[in-house]
Structures are given as C-alpha cells and as structure tokens.
Amino acid sequence: MTATAWDRLFHAYGPATDTPEHLAALSGGDEDEIDDALDHLDGAVLHQGTIWTATPAAVAEVAARLADPAAAATAQAGMLQWLGWAMDAARQSDPGAEPVPEPAEADVDAFLRASAAEDEEAWSSPVVELLMRRAVVDVRALAPQVAAAASPLLDHPAPDVRREAVAALGAATALLGEGAQAPAVSALTDLVAASADRDEKAARVLAVRDGGGDTSPWLTDPDPAVRACAALGERGPAGSAELVAALRDPAACDAWFTERPPQLGRHVRLVLLGELLEREDVSLDQMLPALTAMIAAGGAFTVDSDVAPILRRTFPEVVFTPGVRPEPAPAWSAAQCAVVAALVANEATWAPGNGNAVLARMQVGLPDDRAAAAALLAERQR
Structure with missing residues (x-):
C-alpha cells in the first residue's frame, strides 16, 4: 500500500489520501474502525456504483487483505461483499473503445492541481474521462485476483463469509477470460x-x-x-x-x-x-398471473418497483412526456383490463399523497381518482 500514490488518485469526495488509513483498519481488531472502513469503501471509493481512480488500488489492497489469517470474520464478509460490488460495477460500466489512451502526465498534474484548488471546472477536463475509463479497465483486470482471494473462503466456518465469498467469486468469474x-x-x-x-x-x-x-x-x-x-x-x-x-x-x-x-x-x-x-x-397474457398477484400484494412504498413498471409494460403503446398526462390507450385487451382491475382493487395504491403512485398512473394515462379509473375500466370492457 505504501507504493501507491494515493494523492494522485481520487474518489467521490476528492483526493484518496484518507483511503490508506481505512484500508489498514480492515486488518485491525477495532470493530468500529472496520465498520468505518467498509463505509468509506462503499460511500467514497465505490460511491453509488461508480468506479473512481482510487477504486483499482483499493480492490487490489482489499483482495490482498482477505488472506490475512488474523482478519475477523465480520471484516472478511464485508470485504468480500465490497469486492463483489466492485466486480459488478466494473461489469456494468462501459469503458468505451479499448485500449483506453494513457493521458499525458502534464494533463493529469494540471487536473490534480485544479481539483485540489476546488476548481469545479477541473472536472470538465477531457483527462477526467480518460482516467475514469482506465479505472474501469483496471478493475476488470483485477478479477483473477479477486477470484483467487474469494475461493479459499468458500468453506469458511462462518456462514456470512461463505455467502459473500460465493457471490464475489461469481461476480469476478463474469470478468475472467474465456480460458x-x-x-x-x-x-x-x-x-x-x-x-x-x-x-x-x-x-x-x-x-x-x-x-x-x-x-x-x-x-x-x-x-x-x-x-x-x-x-x-x-x-x-x-x-x-x-x-x-x-x-x-x-x-x-x-x-x-x-x-x-x-x-x-x-x-x-x-x-x-x-x-x-x-x-x-x-407476452402480457403469459405473465398476467404474476402481474395481478404482484399488484394485489403491492403497498404504498413499493410502487416504483412493482405497480409503475407493470403499468408501463401493460400499456407500451402510451407515450409519456414528462409533466403531461397522455390519453389512455383507446382499446384494451382482456389482459390490460385485468391489470387495471387489480390496480383498482388494491386500495393501498390510491392514497392521494402518494406521488409515486400518481406518477405511475399518469405515465400510462390512467386517472388519479379510483372511481374514475373503475369507470374507465368498465368502459373499456364493453
């Protein structure tokens, strides 16, 4: 870790000069410091699934620390979980055309100076895009190291370590070469x-x-x-x-x-x-039993994840422009009617203050009033 120039790397909140201290804590015995370290890795080094220039070095260091026989099981489980997230993020991130060009050191230096001076325009520099793209490639290249670190822990006596080890190994395997x-x-x-x-x-x-x-x-x-x-x-x-x-x-x-x-x-x-x-x-007909059951089981707090996507899939012909309620589809199939009937029947999704539910209905042209929706359904069923 001492060979890494952390002052030339950055995470979501700036220079990664605070990262080495957190990484060192992962091998210690202080549970609070371990928790803080894992929070730092998740919240800064892999903030919201974004790979930063500090991420590859952190991945390599965490993978190496997994082999420490003195590491606590809770720390191992947390490290494995984070490595799995990093592998998933690398797989889902697009580095663009490869090989990614190496930015000129002078350009990197200029960016780092501007960033340290809190010059917001520094982040619009073309060098930032190159650095971020290279970071994705570098994390992907660490998949063999992550797989090798996770494999010995597949039969760990702690169930949470075993679970996270198999998840991390699966995520890393997706990035391995064909051989x-x-x-x-x-x-x-x-x-x-x-x-x-x-x-x-x-x-x-x-x-x-x-x-x-x-x-x-x-x-x-x-x-x-x-x-x-x-x-x-x-x-x-x-x-x-x-x-x-x-x-x-x-x-x-x-x-x-x-x-x-x-x-x-x-x-x-x-x-x-x-x-x-x-x-x-x-087809909608084939998935209908699942959709109506999901709407019936839906509550006020999961609308974004159940009712909204179900309605969009049910009425793909309705085109939504943000802020404008479209007209409802002029003719409904039996399956479309069944979905709306399930929606009308579930009182939990009709609270007037539920903005997500209002938006879900608005996107496909359904009225906000439950009785009006029932009337529209009756009209379409004729």
Whole structure:
C-alpha cells in the first residue's frame, strides 16, 4: 500500500489520501474502525456504483487483505461483499473503445492541481474521462485476483463469509477470460451439488448465473426458491414460466430465505418481477398471473418497483412526456383490463399523497381518482 500514490488518485469526495488509513483498519481488531472502513469503501471509493481512480488500488489492497489469517470474520464478509460490488460495477460500466489512451502526465498534474484548488471546472477536463475509463479497465483486470482471494473462503466456518465469498467469486468469474471462466463455473456448479442448505444453494446457483454458467439443471429442483434463482439465469420459456409460477405468491417468495442471497439486493419478489418484465419474448397474457398477484400484494412504498413498471409494460403503446398526462390507450385487451382491475382493487395504491403512485398512473394515462379509473375500466370492457 505504501507504493501507491494515493494523492494522485481520487474518489467521490476528492483526493484518496484518507483511503490508506481505512484500508489498514480492515486488518485491525477495532470493530468500529472496520465498520468505518467498509463505509468509506462503499460511500467514497465505490460511491453509488461508480468506479473512481482510487477504486483499482483499493480492490487490489482489499483482495490482498482477505488472506490475512488474523482478519475477523465480520471484516472478511464485508470485504468480500465490497469486492463483489466492485466486480459488478466494473461489469456494468462501459469503458468505451479499448485500449483506453494513457493521458499525458502534464494533463493529469494540471487536473490534480485544479481539483485540489476546488476548481469545479477541473472536472470538465477531457483527462477526467480518460482516467475514469482506465479505472474501469483496471478493475476488470483485477478479477483473477479477486477470484483467487474469494475461493479459499468458500468453506469458511462462518456462514456470512461463505455467502459473500460465493457471490464475489461469481461476480469476478463474469470478468475472467474465456480460458479461466470455464473451470471457475465448473467449480461453482460442483458447489451447488454439494449444498444442503436452501440459502446457500440459492446463492451458489446465482453465482453460476453471474459467472455465465448454465442454471437450467436447477429449474426442476424440488425447492421453489432454488428453481426461481435458476430461472433468473435461464431466459428461455422454462425459466420465464418458473418466474411466473413463483410470483403467483409474492409473499411466499419474500419468506423463502433466512439469510437472503447477497446477489438479491432487495425483496425477492421485486427481483423476480424486474427480470420477468425485461423479457420481451414473454407476452402480457403469459405473465398476467404474476402481474395481478404482484399488484394485489403491492403497498404504498413499493410502487416504483412493482405497480409503475407493470403499468408501463401493460400499456407500451402510451407515450409519456414528462409533466403531461397522455390519453389512455383507446382499446384494451382482456389482459390490460385485468391489470387495471387489480390496480383498482388494491386500495393501498390510491392514497392521494402518494406521488409515486400518481406518477405511475399518469405515465400510462390512467386517472388519479379510483372511481374514475373503475369507470374507465368498465368502459373499456364493453
């Protein structure tokens, strides 16, 4: 870590000169300092999933510290979780055309001086884009190091370390070269076969998915939670049918796990719904049982994640201009009517002060008044 010029690197809040102290704390025994260090990595070095120039060096350092036999299990779990997030961010970030040009040192120096002087115009310099693009490439290149650091912890005695290790390994495997990816996926597949615990088996299936492996063998697993996780990685008809089947009972989906797999970052039902709605080859009629069940189970605080995307998928023909309520679709299919009927029936989504619900209806031309929506539905059903 001493060889890294942290003063020439930056994170979301400026020069990364504060990062080494936090990294060192990860190998200490002070739980508060460990928590602060993990918060720093998440909130500054990988702020909102953005890769900064300090991120590659931090990834390398965290991966190295995982091998420290003195590291506490809580620190290891947190480090693995963060490494998995970093791998996911690198996979989802577009570095543009490669190879990314090396910026001139003089330009980098000029940017760093301007940034240190809090010159806001410094961030409009072309050198910033090059530095950020190179950071993405550099994090991707660290995938083998992350995979190597996570692998020995797959059989750690602490369940949370095992969970985060398999998630980090899956995320890193997605970025490995073709030659290294196949054996990594094979090893993950073997882990699934050795699983007896639902939570762990589901996390391992998701790691196979993340690594680019085939999850279809588990679409026939006797456990519905495992089948649903397999369906997230299988985009064919069988996988989509399993998603629909699972979402017929949204509450059951959310009750599956004692410890939700790390790869499922929110309510299970919302993850499954999001994946289903993205599948353009699945018709509205085919997904209807899932959509009506999800609307019926929806509450005031999840409208952005259930009702809103369902309505947009239900009425793709309605074009929305921000601030302008469009006309509702002139003719509704039976499936469209069924979705609106489910919406009208759920009182929880009609609170007048719920701005997200108002916007969700506005985007597809539905009225804000529940009785008016019911009247419109009756008219379209004639």
